[in-house]
Amino acid sequence: xxxxxxxxxxxxxxxxxxxxxxxxxxxxxxxxxxxxxxxxxxxxxxxxxxxxxxxxxxxxxxxxxxxxxxxxxxxxxxxxxxxxxxxxxxxxxxxxxxxxxxxxxxxxxxxxxxxxxxxxxxxxxxxxxxxxxxxxxxxxxxxxxxxxxxxxxxxxxxxxxxxxxxxxxxxxxxxxxxxxxxxxxxxxxxxxxxxxxxxxxxxxxxxxxxxxxxxxxxxxxxxxxxxxxxxxxxxxxxxxxxxxxxxxxxxxxxxxxxxxxxxxxxxxxxxxxxxxxxxxxxxxxxxxxxxxxxxxxxxxxxxxxxxxxxxxxxxxxxxxxxxxxxxxxxxxxxxxxxxxxxxxxxxxxxxxxxxxxxxxxxxxxxxxxxxxxxxxxxxxxxxxxxxxxxxxxxxxxxxxxxxxxxxxxxxxxxxxxxxxxxxxxxxxxxxxxxxxxxxxxxxxxxxxxxxxxxxxxxxxxxxxxxxxxxxxxxxxxxxxxxxxxxxxxxxxxxxxxxxxxxxxxxxxxxxxxxxxxxxxxxxxxxxxxxxxxxxxxxxxxxxxxxxxxxxxxxxxxxxxxxxxxxxxxxxxxxxxxxxxxxxxxxxxxxxxxxxxxxxxxxxxxxxxxxxxxxxxxxxxxxxxxxxxxxxxxxxxxxxxxxxxxxxxxxxxxxxxxxxxxxxxxxxxxxxxxxxxxxxxxxxxxxxxxxxxxxxxxxxxxxxxxxxxxxxxxxxxxxxxxxxxxxxxxxxxxx
Numbered sequence: 091x092x093x094x095x096x097x098x099x100x101x102x103x104x105x106x107x108x109x110x111x112x113x114x115x116x117x118x119x120x121x122x123x124x125x126x127x128x129x130x131x132x133x134x135x136x137x138x139x140x141x142x143x144x145x146x147x148x149x150x151x152x153x154x155x156x157x158x159x160x161x162x163x164x165x166x167x168x169x170x171x172x173x174x175x176x177x178x179x180x181x182x183x184x185x186x187x188x189x190x191x192x193x194x195x196x197x198x199x200x201x202x203x204x205x206x207x208x209x210x211x212x213x214x215x216x217x218x219x220x221x222x223x224x225x226x227x228x229x230x231x232x233x234x235x236x237x238x239x240x241x242x243x244x245x246x247x248x249x250x251x252x253x254x255x256x257x258x259x260x261x262x263x264x265x266x267x268x269x270x271x272x273x274x275x276x277x278x279x280x281x282x283x284x285x286x287x288x289x290x291x292x293x294x295x296x297x298x299x300x301x302x303x304x305x306x307x308x309x310x311x312x313x314x315x316x317x318x319x320x321x322x323x324x325x326x327x328x329x330x331x332x333x334x335x336x337x338x339x340x341x342x343x344x345x346x347x348x349x350x351x352x353x354x355x356x357x358x359x360x361x362x363x364x365x366x367x368x369x370x371x372x373x374x375x376x377x378x379x380x381x382x383x384x385x386x387x388x389x390x391x392x393x394x395x396x397x398x399x400x401x402x403x404x405x406x407x408x409x410x411x412x413x414x415x416x417x418x419x420x421x422x423x424x425x426x427x428x429x430x431x432x433x434x435x436x437x438x439x440x441x442x443x444x445x446x447x448x449x450x451x452x453x454x455x456x457x458x459x460x461x462x463x464x465x466x467x468x469x470x471x472x473x474x475x476x477x478x479x480x481x482x483x484x485x486x487x488x489x490x491x492x493x494x495x496x497x498x499x500x501x502x503x504x505x506x507x508x509x510x511x512x513x514x515x516x517x518x519x520x521x522x523x524x525x526x527x528x529x530x531x532x533x534x535x536x537x538x539x540x541x542x543x544x545x546x547x548x549x550x551x552x553x554x555x556x557x558x559x560x561x562x563x564x565x566x567x568x569x570x571x572x573x574x575x576x577x578x579x580x581x582x583x584x585x586x587x588x589x590x591x592x593x594x595x596x597x598x599x600x601x602x603x604x605x606x607x608x609x610x611x612x613x614x615x616x617x618x619x620x621x622x623x624x625x626x627x628x629x630x631x632x633x634x635x636x637x638x639x640x641x642x643x644x645x646x647x648x649x650x651x652x653x654x655x656x657x658x659x660x661x662x663x664x665x666x667x668x669x670x671x672x673x674x675x676x677x678x679x680x681x682x683x684x685x686x687x688x689x690x691x692x693x694x695x696x697x698x699x700x701x702x703x704x705x706x707x708x709x710x711x712x713x714x715x716x717x718x719x720x721x722x723x724x725x726x727x728x729x730x731x732x733x734x735x736x737x738x739x740x741x742x743x744x745x746x747x748x749x750x751x752x753x754x755x756x757x758x759x760x761x762x763x764x765x766x767x768x769x770x771x772x773x774x775x776x777x778x779x780x781x782x783x784x785x786x787x788x789x790x791x792x793x794x795x796x797x798x799x800x801x802x803x804x805x806x807x808x809x810x811x812x813x814x815x816x817x818x819x820x821x822x823x824x
Contacts, residue, residue, distance in 0.1 A: 092324055093684065095160070095161050096159075096161075098117050100685075100701045101114045102352070103166055103183065104164060104166070105164050105182045106331075106335075107183045107188070108187060108335060110125065110183055110273050111125070112125050112126075112351075113351065117157060117159055117168070119143045119168075120139075120142050120191060120269070121139075121140050121181055123138075124137075125138075127231060127232075127273060128356075129356045129357055129401070130354060131400065135229070137238075138212040140189050140211050140238075141189060141209065142209070142211060143191075143269065144208040145175075145177070147172070147175045148173070148204055149204075152170075163328050163332075164298045164302070165294065165298065166182070167179070167180055168181065171198065174197065174199035175198070175205065177194075178193070179192070182297050184287065184300075185300060185304075186283045187283070188273075188287050189273070190268070190269075190297070191268075192266070192267075192293055192294045193267040194266050195259065196259075196263070197260065198262070200261045202258055202259065204258050205256070205259060206255070207256075207267070208255075209242040209252065209254075210251055213227070213238060214227035214240060214251075215227070216228070217240075217250050218250055219248070219249075219250055222244060223241050223242060223253065223288075224239050224240060224241045225253060226238065232400060233402035235275070237274060237275070237276060239271065239277070239280045240253070240269075241271070241284055241288055242267070268288060268293060270287055270293075304331060305327060305331070308374050308375055309327045309374075309743075310372060310713075310742065310744045310745075312717075312740065313740055315736045315737040315738050315739070315763070316672070316735075317681065318669060318673050318676075318681055319669055319712070321684060322672040323709055325675075326686075326709045330347065330704070332351065332702050333347045333349070333350065333351055333704045336381075340400075340402050341389050341399050341401055341402070342385055343384070344381030344385050345382065346385050346399070347370060347378075347704060349705050350705070352702075358385060358398060358399030360398060360423060361419035362706075363421075363423055364422045365426075365707040368426055368707045369707045371434065376434035376436065379434060380436060382430075383443060386399070386423060386446075391406065394449040394452050395453045396450065397418060398418070398419070418472050420454065420458070420468070420473075421501075421504050424447040424507075425507040425510075427446075427511065428443070428512075429721060431515075432721035432747075433745075433747070435747060441519065444524075447508070447515055448512055448524070451509065454505060454508070458505075459505075463542070464531065464538045465502045465535075466501040466505045467556050471491075471493060473498075474638060475568060475639075476631070477490045477629055478568070478605075478631040479606055479610055479631070480553045481493035481494060481496060482612075483563070483564045486611075487611050487620055489622055490620070494556075495557070496553040496554065496562060497554050497556050498568065499552070499568055499569050500568035502535065502539050503572040503577050504575065506535040506575055506576075507576070509531045509532035510576075513525045513528035513529040516528065518723065536577045536578075540572075540579070544584070548565070550565055550587045551569040552565070553566075564610050565590060565596065566605060567603055567639050568642075569587060570588070570646045573646035574645035574649060580653060580655055591603065591647075592658060595608055596608060599633075599635065599693060600693055600694075601670070601695040602635065603635060604633050604634075605633060605634060605635070605639050606631065606632050610632070614633045615692040615693040616633075616634065616693070617698050618630060634690060634698075636688070636705075637671075637686055637689075637690075637706035637708075640671055641711065644667065644715065647664045648715040651732055652730065660734070664732050665732065665735040668711065668716060669735075672708075673695075674690055679695065685697065687699045687700060688703050713744065716732060716733040716739070717731055717741045718788070721746070725794070726790060726791070726793070727751075727775075727790070728791075729753055729773050729781070729788065729791070730787075730788035731753070734786060736755070738757055738762075738763040739755050740753075740763075740764060741753045742754075749776055749794075751774070753772070754774070755772075756768070756770065770783050771789060773789060775791065775793065775794075
């Protein structure tokens with residue numbers, strides 16, 4: 091119950107199915123609002139008001155007045171009392187795409203009452219009766235035919251549009267109803283899955299157990315002395331599960347994670363995919379990270395660039411909103427592929443990935459590196475930081491659609507990391523010639539970044555105008571991305587850039603970090619416009635704080651602490667920022683209201699955009715930097731925690747290269763948080779203590795050889811709740 095909260099929570103419903111999810115839930119009886127099957131494209135057809143219920147007591151209708159609601163990750167509880175009839179609802183979507191409303195009716199009057207219920211669906215405009223208690227209808231969307239079946243207890247006078255129910259309740263009596271709608275490929279499949287839930291003794295309890303089981307079986311367990319970080323760990327796994335889909339259709343044949351399920355992000359998006367893969371590789375079942383990889387590898391076009399995915403469409407190089415001929419959000423997927431395979435090895439997938447990564451490099455060089463200098467131009471605004479002010483620096487920041495073609499430090503750093511990953515993949519496969527080729531390209535790319543993008547005058551990495559190499563002297567946070575991807579040598583000259591990160595007049599805002607220096611004329615901590623805009627703006631990177639950027643800046647800071655001889659950033663600063671980052675991803679500074687959104691006002695911490703937005707990483711950073719486990723080739727495991735500031739932490743159940751790893755830090759010899767370990771750092775491998783150090787210091791372990799990791803094949807999707815509520819969630823627990 092850690093994530094439970096009172097209220098409707100931005101009209102979201104926590105649980106999602108393999109294909110079915112709620113975009114907007116209304117506070118009404120039944121399941122009303124906007125629901126989606128597979129995607130939410132404008133040309134698709136949303137499911138409106140799938141379960142509509144009209145209830146009357148002795149002929150007097152229950153009104154649509156709002157009721158008390160309690161949001162749980164696994165379900166929503168709603169309660170109202172009208173005309174002495176108490177109505178309690180438990181609403182949820184099962185992992186096999188059944189919309190459910192489990193209802194309790196209680197007569198609180200001192201006399202018998204007659205209750206009539208009419209159940210219908212806004213989605214079934216043309217339907218037929220199915221059996222005694224069902225209505226079925228067809229649907230077609232995103233190239234897929236599907237069937238919907240609505241089931242509710244029905245009287246003989248029901249018809250093809252409405253299922254009628256009538257019952258009598260004596261004074262003080264209660265009864266239960268179960269209303270459900272199944273959505274599936276065929277009527278037979280819908281009937282089978284619906285029957286399983288309708289005939290169950292307690293569908294809500296069964297659903298919650300399945301939902302919880304997914305977390306128990308897949309998520310490593312973590313806690314630390316910073317309660318905000320501990321809570322954020324579990325909330326981030328909810329974000330993972332909430333954005334999970336497994337359509338097994340069209341172009342999405344394997345598990346995939348959307349960037350978000352509200353606001354048009356319900357697809358595979360290449361911009362967020364690398365950070366998503368970094369996060370989900372720590373799920374114990376390899377099928378999630380490997381599935382993400384396979385979806386992009388299997389749909390890779392001949393030109394080599396990875397594309398956004400829908401079940402019926404793979405985005406091509408068609409003109410974008412402002413006519414740019416090459417829209418897309420190519421980032422560092424090859425780097426993420428290699429990182430996932432370091433955690434869950436798979437030789438066959440490595441073979442496929444190495445070929446795909448090589449094709450991607452070739453495509454990037456042909457399309458994004460037109461002058462062959464290994465510094466990439468993302469192609470106008472079509473990158474994660476769409477409306478970055480550097481694009482319009484040479485136009486005096488008048489309009490962000492008056493952009494200049496730039497070679498950028500972020501995209502070039504991504505490319506460097508992709509080259510290194512491709513070289514490593516081929517080296518692992520024994521392809522010496524290919525490994526040397528890509529390794530040499532990586533070295534040349536790093537040299538180009540430092541020679542062409544580094545401004546010795548200001549001491550910063552800037553974007554440059556592609557046509558003549560002139561600096562766009564607009565200090566954006568992405569000027570530090572080369573540190574995140576290890577493209578910068580350990581030399582004092584380059585450490586000057588780090589000072590801008592910690593300067594309160596530059597990138598350090600009260601809710602760090604700003605995406606653009608406060609010295610930029612276009613700076614605004616709050617998302618908004620600058621200059622005289624000719625067209626609507628969609629994503630603002632002129633100062634607001636983005637979790638995406640923060641994730642990569644943590645990577646940069648961690649690398650500076652571990653691999654650079656500098657004193658500006660240390661483990662204390664890094665650990666403090668991880669706590670601040672966790673606090674940012676809450677509403678109104680309330681520790682009980684975790685919610686990650688697209689971006690934030692760096693002055694106030696107010697969030698904007700899609701709730702439960704999966705466009706960043708956090709748990710991956712906890713594992714690798716705070717707890718110190720960094721994936722690497724070979725059997726040697728180095729654990730080097732950078733959590734100075736925590737008195738204790740415990741990470742258990744981590745699956746790495748076929749082994750179960752636990753890392754525990756206990757700072758106190760007495761009054762311990764953990765009595766089962768000695769004070770200091772303890773690393774446990776497959777149930778046995780493998781290393782111990784008296785304090786926070788790096789330890790090295792030689793792992794025993796392990797077999798290739800096979801997916802667990804767990805298809806039961808389920809959530810993070812600690813215990814049953816007192817009465818199926820009729821109050822939110824603290």
